[in-house]
Amino acid sequence: MESQTGIRPFAIVTGASRGIGAEYARALARRGFDLLLVSRNKDRMNRLALELTGRHRVQIDSEALDLAEPEAAHRLYVAARQRRPTVNLLINNAGFGLFGEFVEMPMARIQEMLRLHVNTVVESVRLFLPGMIEQRSGAIINIASIAGFFSVPYLAEYAATKAFLIxxxxxLAEEVRPFRVRIQVCCPGSTETDFHVTAGFKPKNPLGTQHAAVVVDASLAALERGPTLVLVGWRGRVISxxxxxxxxxxxxxxxxxRMKPSG
Ligand SMILES: NC(=O)c1ccc[n+]([C@@H]2O[C@H](COP(=O)([O-])OP(=O)(O)OC[C@H]3O[C@@H](n4cnc5c(N)ncnc54)[C@H](OP(=O)(O)O)[C@@H]3O)[C@@H](O)[C@H]2O)c1
Structure with missing residues (x-):
């Protein structure tokens, strides 16, 4: 995606401190994007910013935000507007898994997931889309999961929030198509990140795992003319x-x- 103004395009990546989000940041910096990295971990983002500015002529800012907090989308919007009037690409990637029996899950953790995967994403899209529509350009990538194609016992809420995102x-992609704004929903399968440690289970996908860079390459390659729903590689096609x-x-x-917790 190229800026129409001659200045470098500007992208926001949530969940950029590690995993898939950090790979999006690396790939976009390589493509000449200025970036706003967002997560709760300022130190990790600063280290990534140093890595990227050492390799590419881009500006990398970071904002420590807990995107599961009620006013998070608004704070994100303000943080972005303080840096640039126009956002060319918003990547809603921050997320986590929650594995186990639903009735055993702490209510606070359930609410955190609903706010992070649903409320904050919907509110962010509502805040950033009008500017893109006005500019007749821009794109939003929402990171869902192949889990969103299924009902997954013991990952019930996670899979349901990802189905919502799909x-x-x-x-929305259809609604904004006439305005030349792109919405993509990227659906990775099992990917080598901290995701499974945070979720509390070992990856059990019989099709194996992939590197985060493979997910990001598939997503960015599809952004201009590819489908709205992005599956990653042959594994994604098999699951679909x-x-x-x-x-x-x-x-x-x-x-x-397959998923039932042992013991
Ligand atoms: N890995 C997989 O197998 C897989 C498969 C399908 C889909 N996905 C999806 O891919 C996305 C990225 O996950 P990942 O695999 O890269 O996992 P990861 O390595 O655990 O990274 C998760 C990212 O989300 C951020 N995050 C989590 N909670 C947050 C909060 N409340 N506020 C702000 N940032 C928050 C984390 O930042 P801090 O903790 O530093 O704040 C981190 O940067 C998620 O939406 C996940 O559902 C992953």
Missing amino acids: TFSEA WLSRCVPRTILVRAAAA
Whole structure:
């Protein structure tokens, strides 16, 4: 994506302190984007900013924000506007998994996930989209998951929030298509990051895991002309095929058997 003004394009990456978000930051800095990195961990983001400015002629800012807090989207919007009047690309990537029996989960953690994956993303999109529509350019990438294609026992809430992101993004993409604004929903499968440690389970995907850079390459390659819903590699296509062709009752029982916590 190129800025129409001659100045470097500007992107926001949430969850940029590590994992997939940090890879988006690396890939965008390589493409000449100025960046606003967002997460709760200022030190990690500062280290990443140093790495990127050492390699590329770009400006990298960071903002420590807990995006699960009620006013987070507004704070993000203000932080962005203090830096630049126009945002060319917003990547809503911050997220975490929550593994186990739903009735055992702490209510605070459940609310944190709902706010981070649903409320803050929806509110951020509502805040940033009008500027993009006015400019007749810009893009938003929402990071969902292949888990969003299924009902996943023991990851029930996580999969449901990702399903929300898929339908929300696909619908919005159509609404804003006439204004030349792109919305993408990227659906990675098992990816080598801290995600599984935070979620509290080992990756059990029989198709194996992929590197975060593979996810980011697929997503950015699809941004200009690719589909709204981005699947990553052959694993993504297999999972998507399964979700359409195997009856849901069979899938959900198979997922329960696979995911059931031991002990
Ligand atoms: N890895 C996978 O297998 C996989 C598969 C499908 C989808 N995904 C999705 O990919 C996205 C990125 O995950 P990842 O795999 O890169 O995991 P990760 O390595 O654990 O990174 C998660 C990122 O989200 C940030 N974050 C979490 N809670 C936050 C909060 N309340 N406020 C601000 N930032 C917050 C973290 O920053 P701090 O903790 O430093 O604040 C970190 O930068 C998530 O949406 C995840 O659901 C991952």
